[in-house]
Amino acid sequence: MNIRQFLKFGLFAAIGTFTLGIYKKVSAETKNSTEKELSNTTADTIVCTYCQQCEGCPLGIDIPKNFNIYNQYKADNKKENFIAAYESIKAENRADKCINCGVCKPKCPQKLDIPTLLKDVAALYKKLS
Numbered sequence: 001m002n003i004r005q006f007l008k009f010g011l012f013a014a015i016g017t018f019t020l021g022i023y024k025k026v027s028a029e030t031k032n033s034t035e036k037e038l039s040n041t042t043a044d045t046i047v048c049t050y051c052q053q054c055e056g057c058p059l060g061i062d063i064p065k066n067f068n069i070y071n072q073y074k075a076d077n078k079k080e081n082f083i084a085a086y087e088s089i090k091a092e093n094r095a096d097k098c099i100n101c102g103v104c105k106p107k108c109p110q111k112l113d114i115p116t117l118l119k120d121v122a123a124l125y126k127k128l129s
């Protein structure tokens with residue numbers, strides 16, 4: 001290899017290393033941001049299966065319905081739809097009527113902290129409306 005070929009080879013090697021470095025950086029950033037989005041989605045969504053085993057609230061709160069509209073909002077971020085859906089639930093069946101008596105909690109197979117989550121639903125409505 002003469003000096004000219006040597007320099008040419010060195011230049012290609014340097015370009016290759018530089019390009020690989022950028023690729024690795026972009027891949028890592030994309031991976032991190034995707035993981036972050038997924039974990040946020042999971043953290044924000046109520047893992048209710050709408051099985052209705054929590055039925056029988058002494059105040060008549062429709063727990064799965066309240067959780068369902070909350071999850072829908074977390075999925076589509078459509079404020080007006082959430083407000084309309086919340087207001088379509090009879091006033092006495094809405095999340096804000098929960099008195100935290102705890103009757104529903106042991107019934108949930110998902111072990112959800114229902115009263116606290118209902119507070120989140122009610123707070124979201126208050127915030128958006």
Ligand code: SF4
Nearest residue numbers: 057098099101102104
């Ligand atoms: S904690 Fe709230 S939702 Fe659960 S049974 Fe009591 S009033 Fe109903």
Ligand code: SF4
Nearest residue numbers: 048049051052054108
């Ligand atoms: S029992 Fe739990 S998982 Fe089933 S509908 Fe009620 S809150 Fe959702």
